[in-house]
Structures are given as structure tokens and as C-alpha cells.
Amino acid sequence: MMKKILIVDDEPNIVMTLEYAFKKQDFEVFIARDGSEALQILQNNTPDVVLLDIMMPNVDGYQTLEYIKKQNGLKHTKVVFLTAKNKASDIEKGLKLGADKYLSKPFSVKKIVSEILELLD
Amino acid sequence: MAFESVLKLLFFLIIGVYVTFYLFDGTTDIYNQMSQLADFKSLTTFNNVGDGFNWAFMIMLSFVAIFLLPRQFQVAVLENNREKYLKKAIWLFPLYLLLFNIFVIFIAWAGRLTFSDSVNAEYFTLLLPLHHENTFLALLVFLGGFSAVISMVVVSTLALSTMVSNNLIIPYGFLDAFSKNQTERNEKYIKNIRRLSIFSIIILAYFFYIAFSKALSLYAIGLISFVVIAQLAPSFFIGLFWNRGSSRAAIIGIIIGFCVSLYTLVLPFVMKTITGTNDFVEFGLFHLEALKPNALFGIDFLSAPAHAFFWSITINTLLYLVFSLTQKGHYRERNYAEMFVDSRNYSSLQDSALVWKGEAYVADIKKVLIRFLGETRANRALSIFFTKYNLPQDTQMADARLINFSEKLLTGSIGSSSAKILIASVVKEEQISLVEVLKILEESKETIASNRLLQEKSQELEQLTSKLKDVNLALISKDKQKDEFLDTVAHELKTPITGIRAATELILEDDDMPQNIKIQFLSNILQDSDRLSRLIHNILDFEKLETGRDELDLKPHDIQQTIVKAIASIQHIANKKAIRITNKNPHKFSVNYDEDRILQVLTNLLSNAIKFCPPDTGQITVDYRLGNSAIEVLVIDNGRGVSAVDLNFIFDKFYQTSEQNTIKPQGSGLGLAISQQIIKKHHGKIWVKNNQKSGATFGFKLPFNYLEHA
Numbered sequence: 092m093m094k095k096i097l098i099v100d101d102e103p104n105i106v107m108t109l110e111y112a113f114k115k116q117d118f119e120v121f122i123a124r125d126g127s128e129a130l131q132i133l134q135n136n137t138p139d140v141v142l143l144d145i146m147m148p149n150v151d152g153y154q155t156l157e158y159i160k161k162q163n164g165l166k167h168t169k170v171v172f173l174t175a176k177n178k179a180s181d182i183e184k185g186l187k188l189g190a191d192k193y194l195s196k197p198f199s200v201k202k203i204v205s206e207i208l209e210l211l212d
Numbered sequence: 213m214a215f216e217s218v219l220k221l222l223f224f225l226i227i228g229v230y231v232t233f234y235l236f237d238g239t240t241d242i243y244n245q246m247s248q249l250a251d252f253k254s255l256t257t258f259n260n261v262g263d264g265f266n267w268a269f270m271i272m273l274s275f276v277a278i279f280l281l282p283r284q285f286q287v288a289v290l291e292n293n294r295e296k297y298l299k300k301a302i303w304l305f306p307l308y309l310l311l312f313n314i315f316v317i318f319i320a321w322a323g324r325l326t327f328s329d330s331v332n333a334e335y336f337t338l339l340l341p342l343h344h345e346n347t348f349l350a351l352l353v354f355l356g357g358f359s360a361v362i363s364m365v366v367v368s369t370l371a372l373s374t375m376v377s378n379n380l381i382i383p384y385g386f387l388d389a390f391s392k393n394q395t396e397r398n399e400k401y402i403k404n405i406r407r408l409s410i411f412s413i414i415i416l417a418y419f420f421y422i423a424f425s426k427a428l429s430l431y432a433i434g435l436i437s438f439v440v441i442a443q444l445a446p447s448f449f450i451g452l453f454w455n456r457g458s459s460r461a462a463i464i465g466i467i468i469g470f471c472v473s474l475y476t477l478v479l480p481f482v483m484k485t486i487t488g489t490n491d492f493v494e495f496g497l498f499h500l501e502a503l504k505p506n507a508l509f510g511i512d513f514l515s516a517p518a519h520a521f522f523w524s525i526t527i528n529t530l531l532y533l534v535f536s537l538t539q540k541g542h543y544r545e546r547n548y549a550e551m552f553v554d555s556r557n558y559s560s561l562q563d564s565a566l567v568w569k570g571e572a573y574v575a576d577i578k579k580v581l582i583r584f585l586g587e588t589r590a591n592r593a594l595s596i597f598f599t600k601y602n603l604p605q606d607t608q609m610a611d612a613r614l615i616n617f618s619e620k621l622l623t624g625s626i627g628s629s630s631a632k633i634l635i636a637s638v639v640k641e642e643q644i645s646l647v648e649v650l651k652i653l654e655e656s657k658e659t660i661a662s663n664r665l666l667q668e669k670s671q672e673l674e675q676l677t678s679k680l681k682d683v684n685l686a687l688i689s690k691d692k693q694k695d696e697f698l699d700t701v702a703h704e705l706k707t708p709i710t711g712i713r714a715a716t717e718l719i720l721e722d723d724d725m726p727q728n729i730k731i732q733f734l735s736n737i738l739q740d741s742d743r744l745s746r747l748i749h750n751i752l753d754f755e756k757l758e759t760g761r762d763e764l765d766l767k768p769h770d771i772q773q774t775i776v777k778a779i780a781s782i783q784h785i786a787n788k789k790a791i792r793i794t795n796k797n798p799h800k801f802s803v804n805y806d807e808d809r810i811l812q813v814l815t816n817l818l819s820n821a822i823k824f825c826p827p828d829t830g831q832i833t834v835d836y837r838l839g840n841s842a843i844e845v846l847v848i849d850n851g852r853g854v855s856a857v858d859l860n861f862i863f864d865k866f867y868q869t870s871e872q873n874t875i876k877p878q879g880s881g882l883g884l885a886i887s888q889q890i891i892k893k894h895h896g897k898i899w900v901k902n903n904q905k906s907g908a909t910f911g912f913k914l915p916f917n918y919l920e921h922a
């Protein structure tokens with residue numbers, strides 16, 4: 092079965108590269124440009140993993156994560172933060188909220204893909 | 213002395229009673245006879261204001277003399293050992309003077325009636341009994357006067373010789389020799405110096421008498437000495453109540469006052485004695501009207517002594533006050549001033565509060581004491597001192613109390629200035645700053661003056677502290693802002709770099725990438741690079757404006773022209789979205805501003821408007837209007853307007869509205885912040901409001917005359 096990934100980021104250029112990379116790994120890729128779009132998608136879909144930016148307009152990454160944690164149907168969905176906020180205090184906060192991984196921007200696409208694959212194994 | 217005074221009073225009362233009730237029929241009789249005389253009225257009333265002044269000055273002069281004449285000072289201050297004496301003297305002395313004066317008037321009138329103007333009035337008390345052939349009474353009066361003279365001469369000479377020996381000869385001549393000598397020899401020396409002074413003073417007085425006194429009455433001589441000694445009055449009396457008086461100012465005042473009194477009072481009769489003419493008094497020095505010694509600067513209605521008193525004391529006082537105020541006193545002087553001016557401090561301060569920061573060995577001080585007091589007296593004094601203050605008898609280091617104590621001890625035999633110099637020679641003293649002096653004074657006993665000074669200082673400090681606190685808070689907040697700014701900058705820079713890095717990595721490593729995707733990635737890289745460089749440019753620009761390093765190039769420009777340029781530069785972007793830009797006000801108007809910077813603001817406002825305007829139906833109007841003191845430029849669009857939340861923050865750096873669709877616009881987040889900085893630098897104001905129908909209006913004001921607001 093195809094693995095499903097939801098990429099939530101407001102920077103289209105970044106989204107484009109991730110989309111290309113995960114499609115190559117035979118993922119089914121969903122894209123949301125901010126938290127509120129992500130929540131809409133999550134109502135009808137249950138991705139295996141959500142790749143989540145933090146600083147986004149309207150509903151930000153933290154709020155999106157909280158929503159996911161509350162949904163019973165998304166129990167098995169892994170959440171990975173991918174953000175430019177990489178101070179120690181930010182990372183601690185993200186992991187405390189229940190993120191499975193915390194990855195920093197700028198990133199190596201190869202590394203992101205392997206981290207996600209590892210997480211899903 | 214006391215006996216002599218009582219005797220003098222007694223004799224005077226006897227002669228008074230004799231004249232009034234024996235020679236005449238009581239006071240009424242003398243008055244009645246006297247009032248028959250033609251010049252009675254002129255003798256007993258002030259004839260004019262000048263006489264009034266004369267009288268007032270004479271009273272003041274006598275008042276001063278009572279305290280300051282050497283013999284008076286000797287008795288009133290130096291020989292006054294206890295406060296009790298002072299209390300007694302306060303009523304006894306005036307009573308004594310009053311008793312004396314009861315008969316003065318009647319004796320004077322009686323003498324006048326008997327001899328009219330023919331004899332010197334000073335001799336009435338002698339001449340009246342002689343005239344009536346009462347030789348016994350005349351003898352009595354003569355003896356009374358004689359004893360008074362003797363005592364006056366004795367006391368005056370003693371006082372003067374002590375001053376001369378203690379304050380002039382010993383400290384400035386023989387002190388070194390004394391320090392090396394043995395006790396007994398010192399005592400002998402000191403006694404001899406005193407004797408010599410007494411002798412020379414009497415001889416000098418005699419020569420003065422020979423040279424000048426014959427021409428002058430006792431009264432006139434007395435007044436001259438009163439005026440001369442009165443020169444001490446300003447510093448003496450003011451210094452009692454004023455802690456700012458300085459010794460140098462006192463000396464300057466005294467010297468100049470002395471010179472004035474010499475010129476106005478002593479010089480005239482000296483010149484008269486020498487030249488035999490009265491030219492000096494009548495024509496003045498160099499025949500200058502203003503310099504006439506008895507009518508300086510045209511004040512010609514006073515008697516010679518009153519005139520001299522007035523001028524010398526006025527000048528003396530002024531100099532004393534002015535120099536005291538303009539020059540800083542020595543710390544020790546201030547210290548003493550504090551002590552003496554506030555008498556409440558005196559008792560607690562006299563032993564301990566001579567604020568003193570130095571070191572001295574008891575042994576050294578003892579050596580000095582022995583030299584002048586002898587071994588036994590010195591030992592006894594020290595032992596009394598140690599017992600009094602509960603100090604061990606073998607104390608090694610001297611404290612301020614011992615220093616003061618020893619100075620006082622020595623003062624008795626060699627005078628205070630010598631004592632000070634001597635003690636200072638064995639004491640290693642450090643200078644104490646005034647602040648320290650005041651601090652210690654405050655600690656030992658709160659003095660009002662020092663407290664006030666300290667309070668002022670502490671208030672200053674408090675103000676300074678709170679200022680520092682404010683500055684610190686401002687710095688902290690600045691620091692925090694800087695941190696946040698850097699955080700945001702880092703985030704903003706990372707975003708395009710992330711895009712570039714990811715896309716480049718994919719192109720580099722994925723050989724099977726389709727051509728169209730490769731082209732898409734490459735153009736993304738280009739876009740991100742542009743964004744990056746724009747961002748860097750704006751950050752630097754903003755920093756430059758915010759830190760004030762950028763100087764404006766202010767020149768008069770036509771605002772209409774600038775608006776046209778701004779629209780032209782942005783027209784192609786507007787065209788892409790088919791947005792119409794209208795330049796509403798066609799009139800020219802010249803204002804002082806930096807055109808490049810204002811163009812930057814206008815372009816920014818216009819591109820913002822274009823960004824938020826709907827395509828095809830977008831309408832942007834640029835307008836300007838004139839106010840009282842400023843020109844106001846408006847950029848009006850028909851876009852979505854600005855949300856209530858955004859209105860407050862829209863000019864903050866990196867603030868980007870949360871309603872920018874979902875695609876980030878091309879902005880750096882610094883455009884409006886930079887615009888605000890530019891307008892602020894022009895001392896203007898930038899603002900935004902929503903239009904009633906739709907869209908927003910951004911406006912800024914530029915003052916006509918920038919300099920007025922600078």
C-alpha cells in the first residue's frame with residue numbers, strides 16, 4: 092500500500108522540492124499551505140506522517156499538532172516538525188507537545204526522506 | 213579689674229550726685245536752666261537725616277567695639293571660662309553701663325552751663341568740683357580715672373602682647389628653636405618675648421601719643437580705634453551664624469576695610485600733622501572730588517568717624533561675602549564652621565568631631581607636651597585624658613580627641629596657632645575631602661547643614677540611579693528587540709536558503725529529473741536568490757535608518773514631480789494586474805525633503821496597494837493636500853483594506869499580515885517599517901486607515917520647514 096504524507100508549509104518553493112522527493116519514493120503526497128488547510132485535509136484523510144512547518148499564517152504548526160493529537164482517528168499518524176526555528180528551547184517545546192521528530196531548515200532532502208522512512212518502518 | 217570697675221562706678225556716681233543735687237537743685241533744675249540756652253534744641257534733637265545716620269552709625273560702632281576692642285575681647289572671651297559668667301555678664305554689663313550713663317547727661321549739661329564752650333568737655337568731672345573748690349572730690353575723680361586708665365593700659369597691653377607673641381612671633385619665628393629646647397628654657401623664652409612685646413607696645417603707644425594725640429581729643433582717638441577694630445566685625449559676627457565664611461575672604465575684607473578706614477580717618481590727621489594744612493581733607497587725593505577722605509563719592513552729610521565706619525564696613529562686608537561665596541573653603545575650615553555655627557554640635561564635637569584622618573603616636577605628642585609643659589604636667593594631663601575617655605594608659609596611637617586635647621593644652625602657653633603648627637608637625641595628616649568631612653559629621657551627630665548637603669547629594673544619586681535604571685530598562689528592551697529582530701532576520705534568511713538548497717540538491721543528484729521540473733526548480737532558485745538579496749539590502753537599509761547613521765539629503769523638491777516619478781517606476785507592475793493609478797492633484801508644490809527616500813516610501817506604498825488590489829478592477833489614487841504646517845500625501849486603494857489587528861502592527865518590522873492569501877507576497881516584511889523610519893527622519897508622520905467603502909488609505913505628512921522641528 093502506498094504511504095501517505097501531508098506536507099504543511101507556506102513556502103511553495105520548499106513544498107515543491109519535498110513533493111518531488113516523496114513522490115519519487117512512491118508516497119501519496121497531500122499539500123497544505125497553512126494549518127487550516129491541513130486540518131481540512133485531515134478530516135477526510137489519514138496520512139502516515141505529517142511534515143509540519145511551525146511559523147505559518149492563521150493556524151500555526153503547534154496548533155495543528157494539538158489538533159492531530161486530539162483526533163482518535165489520527166492516533167497512528169506520526170508528526171514531524173520541519174522548521175527554521177531551531178533554538179534548543181524551540182526543539183524542546185516541539186517534542187514536549189508530542190512531535191515524533193524535529194528537523195531543522197535548511198535541510199538536505201535526502202536526509203529528510205531517510206528520516207521519514209526510518210520513522211515509518 | 214572688677215574692683216577697679218566698681219571703684220570707677222562709685223566715684224562717678226558720687227560726682228554725679230554731687231553735681232546734680234549739690235551744685236544744682238536736682239535733674240529738673242539742670243534741665244530747666246539748660247533749656248534756656250539758645251542751642252539747646254540743636255544739641256538735643258536730630259536736625260536732619262545726616263545726624264540720624266551719624267547717631268545710628270555711632271551706636272553700631274559702639275556695639276561692635278564692645279565686643280571687639282582687644283581689652284574687651286580679652287575679658288569677654290579669653291578670660292571667660294564658664295557659661296555661667298556669660299549669663300551673669302548679660303545683665304550686669306548693661307546695668308553697669310546704664311548706671312554710668314544716668315549722670316553723664318547731667319554732668320555734661322552742668323559743665324556746659326558752668327563753662328559754656330570754653331573747656332574740653334572730657335574734663336568736666338574734674339573741672340566742676342575744682343571750679344567749686346572741692347579739691348577732695350576732684351582728687352577722688354582723678355584717682356578713679358587714673359585707676360581706670362591704669363587698668364585699661366594693663367589689660368590692653370597684656371591682650372596685645374599675648375596676641376603679638378602667640379600669633380606672630382612664636383609661630384613664625386621661634387617655633388623651631390623651641391621644639392629643640394628644654395622645658396625651662398622655653399618657658400623663659402616665652403616670658404621674655406611677652407615682656408619685650410609689652411615694652412615695645414607701650415613705647416609705641418607713647419610715640420603715637422607724642423606725635424598725634426595732642427591734636428586730638430581722647431574721644432576722637434577712641435573713635436578712630438573703634439573704626440579700625442570694627443573691621444573685624446563682619447567676619448566675626450557673620451561668621452558666628454554663617455558656615456560659608458572663609459578665612460581668606462575675612463582677611464581680604466579686613467585688609468581692604470582697614471585701608472579704607474586708614475584713608476578716611478587716620479590719613480587726614482596724619483597729613484594735617486605732617487603738612488600743617490587741611491588741603492587733603494578739603495580737596496581730596498589728587499584734588500579729586502570723589503576721593504575727599506571725609507566725603508567719599510559725594511557722601512558728605514556724615515561725621516568723619518561715621519563716614520569712615522560706613523564705607524569701610526560696607527566694603528569689608530561685601531568683600532567678605534563675595535569671596536566666601538565664590539571660593540571654596542578648606543575642609544578644616546568648613547569643619548570648624550559647622551562646629552561653631554551650630555552651637556548644639558559644639559559640645560559633642562569639640563573633642564571628637566574634628567574630623568581627622570591621620571596618624572600620630574602618643575609618644576610623639578607627649579614629647580611635644582613635655583617640651584612646653586614639663587614632664588610632670590604633661591604626664592598628669594595625659595593620664596587625666598586617658599581616664600576621662602576610658603582609654604588604657606599605654607595607648608599607642610593618638611586619636612582626634614587627643615590631638616584636640618593637646619592643642620588646647622598647648623594653646624594655654626604658646627597660643628593656638630603655634631599649638632596647631634606644633635601638633636601638626638608630629639601628626640601625619642591626610643587631606644579629607646569635604647564630602648568625607650560631612651559624612652563623618654553626619655555620622656557623629658546629625659548636623660542640619662551637612663544633612664542638607666547629604667540629602668541633596670543622595671537625591672542627586674537617587675535621580676541618577678533611577679535615570680540609570682530607565683536607561684538600563686531601555687537598553688534591555690532594545691536588546692530584546694534586537695534579539696527578536698535577529699531571530700526574525702535569521703528566519704527570513706533561512707527560508708529562501710532552504711528553497712535554494714533543496715532544489716539544488718535535487719537537480720544535482722537526480723539524473724532522471726524531467727526537463728520541465730528541472731526548469732521549474734532552477735527558476736525557483738533564481739527567485740529565492742533575488743528574494744535573499746532584496747532582504748539583505750532592506751535589512752541593511754533599515755538598520756542604517758534606525759541607528760541614524762543615514763543623513764538625509766534635504767533639498768526643495770516639487771512633490772508633484774516626485775509622485776509622477778514614483779508612479780512611473782511602478783507602472784509596469786500595475787499594468788500586469790491591469791490596475792489604474794490616478795495622479796489626482798496636478799499642482800506643483802515645493803517642499804524640503806530627500807527625494808530618493810520619499811520616492812522609496814511612495815514606491816513602497818504603491819506596490820503594497822497594487823499587491824492588495826483586485827486585478828482588473830483595482831484603482832489607486834495618489835493625492836496630496838496642504839495643511840497649516842505640513843503637506844500630506846495620500847495613497848488610496850480599493851483593495852481589501854487592513855484588518856483591525858493589523859492596523860496596530862502594520863508598521864512594525866517583519867510584520868506580515870496573516871491575511872495575505874496563503875501565498876507569501878514578495879515583500880521582505882520591512883517595507884513599511886523602512887517607510888516609517890524615513891518619514892520619522894523628516895519629522896513627519898505616517899499612518900493608515902480603512903476607507904469607508906473599501907480599501908485602505910496610507911498617508912504621510914512632511915513638515916514645510918524641517919528646521920523648525922529639528
